[in-house]
Amino acid sequence: MNSSAPRPPAAAGSRAGMKKELPEHFRSYKHVWVFIEFEQGEIHPVSLELLGEGRKLADRLQVELAGVLLGGCGAALTGAAGICHSYGADVVYVAAHPVLADYRNEPYTRVMTDLVRKFEPEIMLLGATVLGRDLAGSVATTLQTGLTADCTELAIDDERSLAATRPTFGGSLLCTIHTLNFRPQMATVRPRVMPLPAPDTSRTGRIIEYQAELEESDIVTKVIDFLADRNSESSQLAFADVVVAGGLGLRSAENISLVQDLAHVLGGDWGGSRPLVQKGWIPSDRQIGQTGKTIRPRLYIAAGISGAIQHRVGVEGSDLIVAINTDPNAPIFEFAHLGVVGDATVLLPALTEAFRSRLAVNRLAG
Amino acid sequence: MRIFVCIKQVPDSAQIRVHPVTNTIMRQGVPTIINPYDLFGLEEALRLRDRFGGEVTVMTMGPPMASDSLRKALTYGADRAVLLTDRFFAGSDTLATSYALANLIQKASENWGQPDIVFCGKQTIDGDTAQVGPGIARRLGLTQLTYVSSIDEIDPSHGTITVRRRADHGVQVLQSRLPAMITMMEGSNEIRRGRIEDALRAASAEVVQWNAAAAGITDLGHCGLRGSPTVVKKVFAPPSREEKATLVGEGAANPAAVANDLITQIFARQPVLEGDLMHAAARH
Numbered sequence: 001m002n003s004s005a006p007r008p009p010a011a012a013g014s015r016a017g018m019k020k021e022l023p024e025h026f027r028s029y030k031h032v033w034v035f036i037e038f039e040q041g042e043i044h045p046v047s048l049e050l051l052g053e054g055r056k057l058a059d060r061l062q063v064e065l066a067g068v069l070l071g072g073c074g075a076a077l078t079g080a081a082g083i084c085h086s087y088g089a090d091v092v093y094v095a096a097h098p099v100l101a102d103y104r105n106e107p108y109t110r111v112m113t114d115l116v117r118k119f120e121p122e123i124m125l126l127g128a129t130v131l132g133r134d135l136a137g138s139v140a141t142t143l144q145t146g147l148t149a150d151c152t153e154l155a156i157d158d159e160r161s162l163a164a165t166r167p168t169f170g171g172s173l174l175c176t177i178h179t180l181n182f183r184p185q186m187a188t189v190r191p192r193v194m195p196l197p198a199p200d201t202s203r204t205g206r207i208i209e210y211q212a213e214l215e216e217s218d219i220v221t222k223v224i225d226f227l228a229d230r231n232s233e234s235s236q237l238a239f240a241d242v243v244v245a246g247g248l249g250l251r252s253a254e255n256i257s258l259v260q261d262l263a264h265v266l267g268g269d270w271g272g273s274r275p276l277v278q279k280g281w282i283p284s285d286r287q288i289g290q291t292g293k294t295i296r297p298r299l300y301i302a303a304g305i306s307g308a309i310q311h312r313v314g315v316e317g318s319d320l321i322v323a324i325n326t327d328p329n330a331p332i333f334e335f336a337h338l339g340v341v342g343d344a345t346v347l348l349p350a351l352t353e354a355f356r357s358r359l360a361v362n363r364l365a366g
Numbered sequence: 367m368r369i370f371v372c373i374k375q376v377p378d379s380a381q382i383r384v385h386p387v388t389n390t391i392m393r394q395g396v397p398t399i400i401n402p403y404d405l406f407g408l409e410e411a412l413r414l415r416d417r418f419g420g421e422v423t424v425m426t427m428g429p430p431m432a433s434d435s436l437r438k439a440l441t442y443g444a445d446r447a448v449l450l451t452d453r454f455f456a457g458s459d460t461l462a463t464s465y466a467l468a469n470l471i472q473k474a475s476e477n478w479g480q481p482d483i484v485f486c487g488k489q490t491i492d493g494d495t496a497q498v499g500p501g502i503a504r505r506l507g508l509t510q511l512t513y514v515s516s517i518d519e520i521d522p523s524h525g526t527i528t529v530r531r532r533a534d535h536g537v538q539v540l541q542s543r544l545p546a547m548i549t550m551m552e553g554s555n556e557i558r559r560g561r562i563e564d565a566l567r568a569a570s571a572e573v574v575q576w577n578a579a580a581a582g583i584t585d586l587g588h589c590g591l592r593g594s595p596t597v598v599k600k601v602f603a604p605p606s607r608e609e610k611a612t613l614v615g616e617g618a619a620n621p622a623a624v625a626n627d628l629i630t631q632i633f634a635r636q637p638v639l640e641g642d643l644m645h646a647a648a649r650h
């Protein structure tokens with residue numbers, strides 16, 4: 001009776017197995033859609049990551065990839081549509097309407113469901129952001145279709161069905177979920193889980209404008225203010241090229257500064273494992289892992305972190321993982337690329353010094 | 367105010383073990399808890415009741431033993447607890463779960479009156495989907511207010527509410543209308559320590575128990591495995607990487623030597639990074 005915990009895999013001939021036939025009225029559903037998150041005049045990077053992923057799915061299915069853009073200002077949306085084209089979209093559906101200027105669940109749900117009913121996509125991907133999670137559940141419920149949250153892998157199986165793999169039970173297991181006889185097949189993916197594709201600015205595509213019929217007076221919820229985060233010092237964690245993080249092996253709150261110092265010298269950002277948040281040593285927006293931030297830096301240095309699966313899933317996309325741990329049997333050495341068996345409180349300052357002089361020396365030489 | 371709080375009993379996942387051979391969850395002996403995210407809604411509900419009067423009803427869909435969590439919620443001070451339990455609900459995905467819970471809420475409304483607010487957890491720690499709350503809101507036509515960090519103003523008599531909602535780049539201040547489905551951000555409050563009287567009352571209180579029929583659910587096609595559009599085809603352990611970490615600095619004389627070895631190795635594997643870091647350092 002779990003809302004989302006894994007159920008036993010469907011055996012052939014079981015009730016779930018019988019769901020295979022796609023009902024007639026869904027057979028016309030075609031093409032892969034990505035909901036493009038567009039706020040404060042900017043496309044959320046997760047949407048571009050999803051265009052990269054959607055492109056692969058569309059190619060495999062030999063269908064088109066479409067971006068769906070909602071917003072208040074037509075000109076800004078047209079500009080954003082061009083970016084979608086360069087990231088792989090063949091088509092961009094654009095719904096410009098003053099009511100859509102700020103995200104609100106009600107009008108966004110209405111326009112998204114109307115678009116789906118009219119243009120019939122077979123797959124719809126959204127970012128598992130605050131906005132995406134708020135929207136995806138409403139849209140899927142309205143359309144009465146399947147939605148798989150926080151996927152880490154998307155593929156098309158031999159029956160043209162979307163195989164959406166996600167961690168479950170705190171990351172201890174993965175499960176692959178299908179929506180066999182409903183359309184569209186919906187999935188969300190967290191930021192930084194998929195790589196950002198390289199844009200091709202010479203790519204072009206079509207824009208299909210959609211005239212949404214909305215009245216502000218019909219919308220119950222009003223946005224009366226928006227308090228933008230002051231370029232919050234941590235907001236870059238998910239996008240930093242270099243991340244240094246500490247775990248319980250740091251032993252005290254004071255030693256967080258060792259992590260910060262190294263991150264600073266490397267021009268990167270810093271974070272920590274969940275217990276540090278629970279102890280109040282670091283703020284919660286610095287938590288790295290399944291229930292914190294997913295990171296994809298070029299270099300990740302983990303100091304005094306054991307490498308529990310919930311941490312692992314948040315860092316595995318890093319290009320190079322370096323672990324410092326006193327325990328040679330710590331699980332982190334199973335997925336780190338480079339390891340040092342040793343005391344982080346000693347090695348972090350040594351690394352900071354060594355990096356500082358190396359980068360400074362090279363600067364003089366260069 | 368009349369407030370409903372949806373909770374879920376979840377395994378204390380810190381203690382979950384996966385069977386190494388069969389890849390099944392070993393639930394035996396794993397203690398259960400109220401999904402931690404639900405407690406922020408429960409506390410907010412109790413505060414509103416303390417301020418405006420009224421009652422707080424906690425509810426869940428789950429196996430019979432989920433009544434433990436409901437009883438726990440009573441010890442915090444909830445006034446009434448309802449459990450929806452039936453084998454027809456087994457295997458529900460989020461869509462089927464929101465169907466069952468929406469029906470449960472409707473039935474509870476017939477018995478005790480329409481709620482002003484339905485609180486749901488932002489997400490659960492076992493499923494982690496954040497889909498059930500929005501699903502319920504949609505089915506019942508409730509105003510959907512997710513990721514709420516504080517309720518700034520509420521006027522039950524006029525049915526108006528102003529909340530702060532955590533968005534990706536800042537905080538939205540939203541003015542809206544009741545009835546609403548609200549999910550609270552973690553850290554927005556802290557669950558109280560229940561009073562002795564509540565603990566005593568909870569021990570002997572009746573947990574109202576309904577099966578599908580009692581909750582007025584006649585269309586079982588929307589329930590459980592049958593009512594779930596998603597199908598779990600495969601459950602497996604994350605693949606382990608073949609190669610383990612290359613250990614650096616073994617036998618080095620001092621930490622500085624280890625650090626230098628490590629840096630050499632890092633840049634050997636990420637040659638472009640060195641130049642980029644230098645450019646960045648030069649710009650500082």
Ligand SMILES: Cc1cc2nc3c(=O)[nH]c(=O)nc-3n(C[C@H](O)[C@H](O)[C@H](O)COP(=O)(O)OP(=O)(O)OC[C@H]3O[C@@H](n4cnc5c(N)ncnc54)[C@H](O)[C@@H]3O)c2cc1C
Pocket residue numbers: 169170246247248249250272273274275276287288289290291292293303304305306307308309310311314324325326327330342343344345379380381491
């Ligand atoms: C549902 C769920 C979600 C979770 N989400 C997350 C998440 O998002 N992120 C997350 O990080 N965790 C998460 N966790 C917690 C996770 O399971 C681990 O408990 C946690 O990651 C462990 O943190 P740690 O490595 O800092 O501490 P520990 O596991 O205690 O490891 C400390 C490590 O430091 C080493 N050490 C000790 N002294 C030193 C020293 N002087 N120098 C170097 N090394 C030293 C030890 O050998 C040990 O390996 C989650 C758990 C659950 C159940």
